[in-house]
Amino acid sequence: MVDLRIKIGELKLKNPVMVASGAFGYAEEFKDFMNLKELGAIVTKTITLKPRQGNPAPRTCETPAGMLNSIGLENPGLEVFIREKLPLLLKIGPPIIVSIASESGPEEFVELARKVDKIKEIAAIELNISCPNIRGKPLLISQDPKATYGVVRGVRRVTSKTLITKLSPNVTFIADIAKATEAAGTDAVSLINTITAMSIDVKTRKPKIASLTGGLSGPAIRPVAVRMVWEVNQKIKIPIIGMGGIMDTPSAVEFIIAGATAISVGTANFINPRVSIEIIKGIKKYLQENNINSINELIGSIRC
Amino acid sequence: MLQIKVKILYNKKIKVNYFHLVLRIPKIAKDSLPGQFFNIKVSDTCEPLLRRPLSIHRVKGTNIEFLYEVVGRATQILSQRRPGEYLDVIGPLGNGFNLTPNTYNLTPILVAGGIGVAPLLFLADKLAYSVERRAYRKNKKFKLSAKRYPLNALVLIGAKSTGQVLRKKEFKALGCEVKIATDDASEGFKGKVTELLKNILPLAISHKPLAIYACGPRPMLKEIIRISKKYNIPTQVSLEEHMACGIGACLGCVMNTKEGFKRVCKEGPVFNGDEIIWVGKEEVG
Numbered sequence: 001m002v003d004l005r006i007k008i009g010e011l012k013l014k015n016p017v018m019v020a021s022g023a024f025g026y027a028e029e030f031k032d033f034m035n036l037k038e039l040g041a042i043v044t045k046t047i048t049l050k051p052r053q054g055n056p057a058p059r060t061c062e063t064p065a066g067m068l069n070s071i072g073l074e075n076p077g078l079e080v081f082i083r084e085k086l087p088l089l090l091k092i093g094p095p096i097i098v099s100i101a102s103e104s105g106p107e108e109f110v111e112l113a114r115k116v117d118k119i120k121e122i123a124a125i126e127l128n129i130s131c132p133n134i135r136g137k138p139l140l141i142s143q144d145p146k147a148t149y150g151v152v153r154g155v156r157r158v159t160s161k162t163l164i165t166k167l168s169p170n171v172t173f174i175a176d177i178a179k180a181t182e183a184a185g186t187d188a189v190s191l192i193n194t195i196t197a198m199s200i201d202v203k204t205r206k207p208k209i210a211s212l213t214g215g216l217s218g219p220a221i222r223p224v225a226v227r228m229v230w231e232v233n234q235k236i237k238i239p240i241i242g243m244g245g246i247m248d249t250p251s252a253v254e255f256i257i258a259g260a261t262a263i264s265v266g267t268a269n270f271i272n273p274r275v276s277i278e279i280i281k282g283i284k285k286y287l288q289e290n291n292i293n294s295i296n297e298l299i300g301s302i303r304c
Numbered sequence: 305m306l307q308i309k310v311k312i313l314y315n316k317k318i319k320v321n322y323f324h325l326v327l328r329i330p331k332i333a334k335d336s337l338p339g340q341f342f343n344i345k346v347s348d349t350c351e352p353l354l355r356r357p358l359s360i361h362r363v364k365g366t367n368i369e370f371l372y373e374v375v376g377r378a379t380q381i382l383s384q385r386r387p388g389e390y391l392d393v394i395g396p397l398g399n400g401f402n403l404t405p406n407t408y409n410l411t412p413i414l415v416a417g418g419i420g421v422a423p424l425l426f427l428a429d430k431l432a433y434s435v436e437r438r439a440y441r442k443n444k445k446f447k448l449s450a451k452r453y454p455l456n457a458l459v460l461i462g463a464k465s466t467g468q469v470l471r472k473k474e475f476k477a478l479g480c481e482v483k484i485a486t487d488d489a490s491e492g493f494k495g496k497v498t499e500l501l502k503n504i505l506p507l508a509i510s511h512k513p514l515a516i517y518a519c520g521p522r523p524m525l526k527e528i529i530r531i532s533k534k535y536n537i538p539t540q541v542s543l544e545e546h547m548a549c550g551i552g553a554c555l556g557c558v559m560n561t562k563e564g565f566k567r568v569c570k571e572g573p574v575f576n577g578d579e580i581i582w583v584g585k586e587e588v589g
Contacts, residue, residue: 022554023553023554024553025552025553025554025555029549029551029552029553030551030553032305032306033307045555053564053565054555054558054565056560056583057557057558057559057560057565058546058556059555059556059557059558060546060547060548060554060556060557061546062352062353062354062546064351065350065351065353066353067353067354067548069548069554069556071554071555071556074555074558074565218350218353219350219353247350267353267548269549269553270354270355270548270549270550270553270554271345271353271354271355272307272392273307273394273549273551274307
């Protein structure tokens with residue numbers, strides 16, 4: 001029997017397969033397709049303090065082996081989330097990781113974290129400091145090591161929950177940002193968020209999504225994500241949750257070999273809603289076939 | 305709602321770029337409603353990545369039929385899939401047309417633009433079946449399904465040219481009166497189907513209370529809603545939309561409504577005409 005259990009901060013997961021923020025709704029959308037209980041963890045759609053309507057349509061378009069999205073963090077706000085969405089999420093069973101984002105400054109991150117910290121059933125917090133689809137913000141927090149350090153430090157002071165910081169790939173040296181989050185006290189980093197991108201309709205000469213640019217996801221970005229996980233893994237000691245174009249077992253295993261302790265399935269949920277369950281079974285089989293007793297032996301086992 | 309691999313029974317061109325696809329989907333066929341759709345993976349590869357939503361064209365026993373237009377790479381690939389091969393489908397999805405007991409007191413007008421015919425044939429079929437059941441309840445001598453009881457509906461079909469007019473025969477077989485509008489005057493009324501609607505409404509409304517059901521390009525739906533509002537005719541429109549997940553998770557396919565954004569794949573694709581707010585880019589379709 002192979003051991004799939006992993007640990008991220010204080011958080012113990014029965015297997016390393018999570019579903020990524022924004023790509024799994026509030027889980028209820030997927031209940032007809034799979035046994036949600038089997039998931040390692042569920043990361044919620046990003047929640048802001050106040051309700052957000054999100055960006056105008058069209059919000060998505062398909063690109064070669066990928067897709068662009070600019071949803072703009074549409075969510076009902078923390079209060080409604082806690083009242084209407086969270087009880088159902090908690091009933092499912094796997095740890096619930098709540099993704100949060102600030103619409104203003106770092107103070108809102110701290111306020112959100114303080115409120116989420118009070119709910120003991122919530123397993124962990126993921127700081128989304130890397131959403132590319134918020135208008136009027138020239139620089140993402142996760143594009144600046146100092147700003148990143150500041151936000152993570154501020155949040156760390158107000159919560160004892162496991163803290164995960166989600167990083168943007170739209171930077172020159174992602175390892176520098178990862179190091180800043182580690183120094184500020186995050187328990188883990190998740191990477192990558194989407195890559196800023198654009199697609200134009202040549203007939204109308206108009207951008208295909210209303211926000212002009214959006215975030216690229218899907219298998220098209222996987223090699224970029226794997227490279228970043230590998231790079232970051234050499235510079236930090238805390239666990240990495242790897243994501244970006246994971247479509248099946250081989251692509252999930254690729255991230256683990258590169259250095260990810262856990263992986264997150266995003267865009268693939270849209271195409272095959274039960275893919276994360278298939279990946280859990282697939283990883284187990286991969287370990288058995290390769291005579292590996294524990295997933296922990298596979299993490300960062302790249303040969304180069 | 306199921307995710308299931310199903311067999312292709314039939315997949316052939318019927319006209320120009322229009323294809324007729326028949327899938328065997330037992331279990332869920334009988335639960336499908338007019339206006340609902342299936343999200344179909346056209347190949348096993350990452351290219352194209354996303355599924356394609358196709359509205360249900362007709363249900364016959366355990367078979368679900370689709371009518372689609374080849375508009376891009378994904379539909380091109382779908383058109384080359386052969387009977388006996390399998391497709392991964394998710395469905396039925398979406399809300400479907402809202403048919404209440406009161407619906408049957410209104411004379412339906414179905415307005416289709418181009419491939420917008422697809423969900424309306426299933427709707428006509430369902431309406432005709434209900435009319436039949438009601439006739440049967442009133443008069444037991446009327447033999448159920450011995451002969452189709454005529455559906456007293458008016459169907460307006462808009463197309464570029466006569467070669468692109470779809471499903472005229474099938475609507476007539478249900479007893480519907482069918483009127484055609486073509487851009488090039490090759491058949492029926494010369495001009496837009498919305499102008500044809502505008503022409504026939506004053507007389508039609510003086511006879512009976514009406515209900516309009518429409519599917520087609522957004523500018524057409526917008527115009528139909530504007531016209532129907534003037535006459536106070538309840539109107540339901542089925543929107544065509546690009547989708548990522550089709551199951552309400554990604555929040556990609558939203559439509560502006562009086563109650564804020566609604567997901568076309570979940571709260572739609574059928575909307576009441578008076579709830580839609582047309583803004584910005586949505587206006588140009």
